[in-house]
Amino acid sequence: MKIGFIGIGKVGFAIANHLQKLGHQIVVGSNDPQSGSLQKALKANPAFRTSGIQEMVSESEIVFLATPFGANQQLLQGLVFGGKPLVDCTNPVGAGITHGLNSLKSGAEAVQEWAHDAKVVKAFNIYGFENFVDNSFPGYDVKPLMLIAGDDASAKETVASLLREMDYFPKDTGPLSQALHLEHMTLLWVKMVRMNGHHPHFVWAYLEK
Numbered sequence: 001m002k003i004g005f006i007g008i009g010k011v012g013f014a015i016a017n018h019l020q021k022l023g024h025q026i027v028v029g030s031n032d033p034q035s036g037s038l039q040k041a042l043k044a045n046p047a048f049r050t051s052g053i054q055e056m057v058s059e060s061e062i063v064f065l066a067t068p069f070g071a072n073q074q075l076l077q078g079l080v081f082g083g084k085p086l087v088d089c090t091n092p093v094g095a096g097i098t099h100g101l102n103s104l105k106s107g108a109e110a111v112q113e114w115a116h117d118a119k120v121v122k123a124f125n126i127y128g129f130e131n132f133v134d135n136s137f138p139g140y141d142v143k144p145l146m147l148i149a150g151d152d153a154s155a156k157e158t159v160a161s162l163l164r165e166m167d168y169f170p171k172d173t174g175p176l177s178q179a180l181h182l183e184h185m186t187l188l189w190v191k192m193v194r195m196n197g198h199h200p201h202f203v204w205a206y207l208e209k
């Protein structure tokens with residue numbers, strides 16, 4: 001697939017690099033050719049192509065958003081998605097590792113308001129980028145869980161299919177409003193790892209019988 005990225009820092013690069021190694025074409029949208037993360041990403045993976053953000057959206061089949069949440073409104077308003085899936089990997093984090101929108105609504109629903117003609121799917125947000133750089137867990141017979149949420153079934157299936165290729169276990173949690181709870185799972189993971197010393201290579205798993 002032709003897959004676009006807005007934001008190619010720790011999260012964006014890890015996901016884009018994995019997808020490129022699986023054979024997908026990666027286009028990084030940036031309006032700043034001097035961007036430090038863009039230069040670093042192109043050096044680390046010369047197979048990435050770049051273009052302006054709207055050009056990237058227009059030519060991509062699916063777009064990943066991996067930017068600081070505070071940048072999203074300005075970035076997204078004015079872009080034309082034409083119904084394409086937009087994977088929201090971003091997390092609104094407030095002071096003291098609280099929910100940045102006071103838990104009143106999810107960041108993903110705000111992203112959907114700003115990117116009104118995209119089909120937003122929340123994914124890749126429930127744990128740290130370390131588990132996007134390397135999601136192999138040798139010795140376990142379960143795969144790292146990736147909870148997703150969104151209002152459009154076909155957009156969610158596109159994301160789930162990419163997740164299966166990447167060796168995650170995707171689980172659809174329901175409509176985009178569920179993203180609020182996924183964003184709280186992030187806060188739990190971040191507090192456990194970044195504040196309380198748990199190992200960053202820990203992921204959630206799904207067991208059902």
Ligand SMILES: NC(=O)c1ccc[n+]([C@@H]2O[C@H](COP(=O)([O-])OP(=O)(O)OC[C@H]3O[C@@H](n4cnc5c(N)ncnc54)[C@H](OP(=O)(O)O)[C@@H]3O)[C@@H](O)[C@H]2O)c1
Nearest residue numbers: 007008009010011035037066067068069071090091128129
């Ligand atoms: N870090 C984690 O473990 C983790 C895990 C899951 C989700 N998340 C979420 O994922 C998002 C990205 O996190 P990250 O750790 O990857 O951050 P990061 O390493 O700082 O990368 C952020 C990326 O966004 C770009 N960017 C920043 N401001 C921008 C703007 N105004 N317009 C366009 N691009 C802009 C940066 O470009 P420049 O280099 O040019 O500034 C960079 O490519 C955040 O919302 C975070 O909460 C993080």
